[in-house]
Amino acid sequence: MRRSSIFLGALLLASGWARAHELSEATQTCLSCHVSVLPGIHGDWLKSKHSRTRPSEAMGKGELERRFSANSIPEELAHVVVGCAECHTLNPESHPDTFEHNGFKVHTLVSPRDCSVCHPVEASQFEQNLMSRAHGNLMGNPLYAALANSINGPQAVKDGALLQREPEELTQSDSCLACHGTKVQVGPRMTRETSIGSMEFPALRGWPNQGVGRINPDGTRGSCAACHTRHAFSIEVARKPETCSQCHKGPDVPAYAVYQVSKHGNLYNSIGNFWKWDEVPWRVGKDFQAPTCATCHVSLIVDPDGNPLTPRSHAMADRLPWRLFGLIYSHPHPRSPDTTGFRNSAGLALPTELTGEPVETAVIGPEELGKRLSAMEGVCSSCHSSPWVQGHFEKLKKTISDTNASTLEATRLVLRAWEKGLAKKENPFDEGIERMWVEQWLFFSNSTRFASAMAGADYGVFAHGRWDLTKNLRKMWEWLEEREGK
Ligand code: HEC
Ligand code: HEC
Ligand code: HEC
Ligand code: HEC
Ligand code: HEC
Ligand code: HEC
Ligand code: HEC
Ligand code: HEC
Structure with a gap:
C-alpha cells in the first residue's frame, strides 16, 4: 500500500x-x-x-x-x-x-x-x-547548576534526613x-x-x-x-505571542502571562484576526494597531508610507537596557550573552554583589543603557506620545529599585540564618528559609518587574506581585524570630 x-x-x-x-x-x-x-x-x-x-x-x-x-x-x-x-x-x-x-x-x-x-x-x-x-548559561554556572539540581534531583528520607541525589540526564x-x-x-x-x-x-x-x-x-x-516552527517557517507564527508563551510564561518568567492581561494583549486577542501578519516590512497603524512580543523585541517596523522606524534585530538586547530577570537582583543588561564569565567579590559567577551593586565589568555602562532605552522608546513612539512613554519608564525604574531593595532585605535575613547556624549555606537553595528567599527574587520580584515593564498590572499586585513579596518577607522574618527564640 x-x-x-x-x-x-x-x-x-x-x-x-x-x-x-x-x-x-x-x-x-x-x-x-x-x-x-x-x-x-x-x-x-x-x-x-x-x-x-x-x-x-x-x-x-x-x-x-x-x-x-x-x-x-x-x-x-x-x-x-x-x-x-x-x-x-x-x-x-x-x-x-x-x-x-x-x-x-x-x-x-x-x-x-x-x-x-x-x-x-x-x-x-x-x-x-x-x-x-541558554544551555551554557545554566549548566556552566556552578550556582545555577546547583539550583537546577536542587529542583530536579530525586529526594528520599534516609537515616532521619531528607537527602537529594543528582538528577539524571533524561530528567x-x-x-x-x-x-x-x-x-x-x-x-x-x-x-x-x-x-x-x-x-x-x-x-x-x-x-x-x-x-x-x-x-x-x-x-x-x-x-x-x-520560534520558526518547521516546516512552514512562517513569519506569522514567529510574530504571534503564543510562540514565545511556550517558554516565557511560568511564575519565574511571566512575560506572556503579563502580556495577556495588558491592554496590548487584549487588543491582540480582540482584533488580531484582522491584522496582516505576513507583510514585510510591517506597517504600524496599517497592518497592526497594537504590539505583540515580536513588535517590541524583534520586528522591523515602518510607517504606513514605508519609511523605516525600527530595524529588525535577532539580538534583541539592542532594545533591552536592563536585565529585569533578577539573579538575584535586576541590573543593567550584561555586556556579553555568555553570563558564565562574571565574578563578584565573593567569587560567585553573578553579575551583581550579594548586596545588589552591579559588577562594573559585567554590565553595560550608562551611555549604552540610554541608547537601548531610546531604541525601545522608539518602538512605543509610533503609537504613544512622549509623556505617556516617559511616564511608563519612570514607573519601571521605581519598580526596579523597590524590588531590589526588597531582595536585599530578604538576602540579609538568609545571611543571618547562615551566620547563626539555622541553615547551611553549602547548598543555598534547599532549606525552608532558603526556598522562601528564592521565591522572593525568582517569582515575586521578577513578576512585579515584568508587570511593570509590559503593563500587565495584575501580575505586579495580587498574582505573584507585591502582595506575595511583602507577605513572604514577613514569613521569612517570623521563621527566623521563632528559631532565634524571640
Ligand atoms: C518553560 C521554559 C523554561 C524552563 C523549563 C526553565 N527555564 Fe530558565 N529561563 C527561561 C526563560 C524564558 C528565561 C529568561 C527570562 C528573561 O530573560 O526574562 C530563563 C532564564 C534562566 C536563567 C538566567 C540565566 C542567565 O544567566 O541569564 C537561569 C539561571 C534559569 N533560567 C534557571 C532555570 C532552572 C534552574 C530551570 C530548571 C529547574 C529552568 N531555568 C527551567 C525559561 C525556562
Ligand atoms: C528550511 C530548511 C528545511 C527544509 C526545506 C526541510 N527541513 Fe526538515 N527540518 C529542518 C529543521 C530546522 C528541522 C528540526 C530539526 C531539529 O533541530 O530538531 C527539521 C526536521 C526534520 C525531520 C525530523 C523531525 C521529526 O519530527 O521527526 C525530518 C524527518 C525532516 N525534517 C524531513 C524533511 C523533509 C522530508 C523535507 C522536505 C519535504 C524537509 N525536511 C525540508 C529544516 C528543513
Ligand atoms: C527510498 C525512500 C526515501 C528517500 C529517497 C528519502 N528518504 Fe528520508 N526517510 C525515508 C524513510 C522510510 C524514513 C524513516 C521515517 C520514520 O522513521 O518513520 C526517512 C527518514 C528521514 C529523516 C529522519 C532521520 C532520523 O533521524 O530519524 C530525514 C531527515 C530524511 N529522511 C530526509 C531525507 C532527505 C533530505 C532525502 C533526500 C535527500 C530523503 N530523506 C530521501 C525514506 C526515504
Ligand atoms: C538555500 C537557502 C535557504 C536556506 C538554507 C534557508 N532558507 Fe529560509 N528562506 C529562503 C528563501 C528563498 C526564503 C523566502 C524569501 C522571500 O519570500 O522573499 C526564506 C524565508 C524564510 C523565512 C521567512 C518566512 C516567511 O513566512 O516570511 C524564515 C523565518 C526562514 N526562511 C527561516 C529559515 C530557517 C530557520 C532556516 C534553517 C533551518 C532557513 N530558513 C534555511 C532561503 C533559505
Ligand atoms: C524554547 C524556549 C523559548 C522560546 C520559544 C522563546 N524564548 Fe526567549 N528566552 C528563553 C530562554 C531560556 C532565555 C534565557 C536565556 C539565558 O538567560 O541564558 C530567553 C531570553 C529571552 C530574552 C532576553 C534576551 C537578552 O539577550 O537579554 C528575550 C527578550 C526573549 N527571550 C524574548 C523572546 C521572544 C520575543 C520570543 C518569541 C518570539 C521568545 N523569547 C521565545 C527561551 C525561549
Ligand atoms: C526567539 C524567537 C526567534 C528565534 C529563536 C529566531 N527567530 Fe527569526 N524571527 C523571529 C521573529 C519574531 C521574526 C519576525 C521579525 C519581523 O517581524 O520583522 C523573525 C523573522 C525571521 C526571518 C524573516 C525576516 C528576515 O529577518 O529576513 C528570518 C529569515 C529569520 N527570522 C531567520 C532566523 C534564523 C536563521 C534563526 C536562527 C539562527 C532565527 N530566525 C531564530 C523570532 C525568532
Ligand atoms: C509594549 C512593548 C512590549 C511588548 C508587547 C512585550 N514586551 Fe517584553 N519588554 C518590554 C520592555 C519595555 C521590557 C523591559 C526592558 C528591559 O528589560 O531592558 C521588556 C522585557 C522583556 C524581557 C526581559 C528581559 C530581561 O531583561 O530580563 C523578556 C524576556 C520579554 N520582555 C519577553 C516578552 C514576551 C515573551 C512578550 C510577549 C508575550 C513581550 N515581551 C511583550 C516591552 C514589551
Ligand atoms: C502598535 C501600536 C503600539 C505600540 C508600538 C505600543 N503601544 Fe501601548 N498601547 C497601544 C494601544 C492602542 C493601547 C490602548 C490605549 C487605550 O487604552 O485606549 C495601548 C496601551 C498602553 C498602555 C495602557 C495600559 C493601561 O491598561 O492603562 C501602556 C502603559 C502602554 N500602552 C505602554 C506602551 C509602551 C511602554 C510601549 C513601548 C515599549 C508601547 N505601549 C507600544 C498601542 C501601542
Missing part, C-alpha cells in the same frame, strides 16, 4: 509539477518517498515560502522587503526552491550526524550554520542573544533543558524498521529538543525552530 503511494508520488513529480516548481533533482528524489513517508512534514513544507521561492528571486527584492539576507549564494542553490535536500544535505562535512540515506549525505538537525547560508544576518545576531547561550532534558536546550550527542548508527523496509540512522541523545540554546552536533548554538 505504502509502496503504491510512493509510486504515485514519483509519478506526480515526473508529470512536470516538479519542473514548474523548480525543485532540484535531489529534492525530487526525497519527495518520491517523503510525499507519503511523513506526509505531515511534506504538507507543512508545501505551505512554506521555502517551497515556492528561489534564492535568486528573494535576493532581488528591495532592502526592506527582503526576507533573505545573503548577498551571494552557491550557484547550485540559487535557481531552485528550498526543498528537503537544500537544508538537510548542507555542510555535510561539519555534521557528525550525517548519514548515508538513499544515495545522499543527509543530517536531521538543520543547524543555525545551515540556515546562515541564506540568512547570515539573523544567525549572527542570534549569536548575540542570551537565548543562544534534566525533560525539565530545565526543555527550554534552555540540551547538548545533542550523536551515537552509533542503528538499523531501524521503517514503512518501506530497514534503514540505518544515527542514534541521537538529547533529542528531540528545540531549546533556544541547544548545543548542536556541529558545535553551533541554538535552534531557529524554537
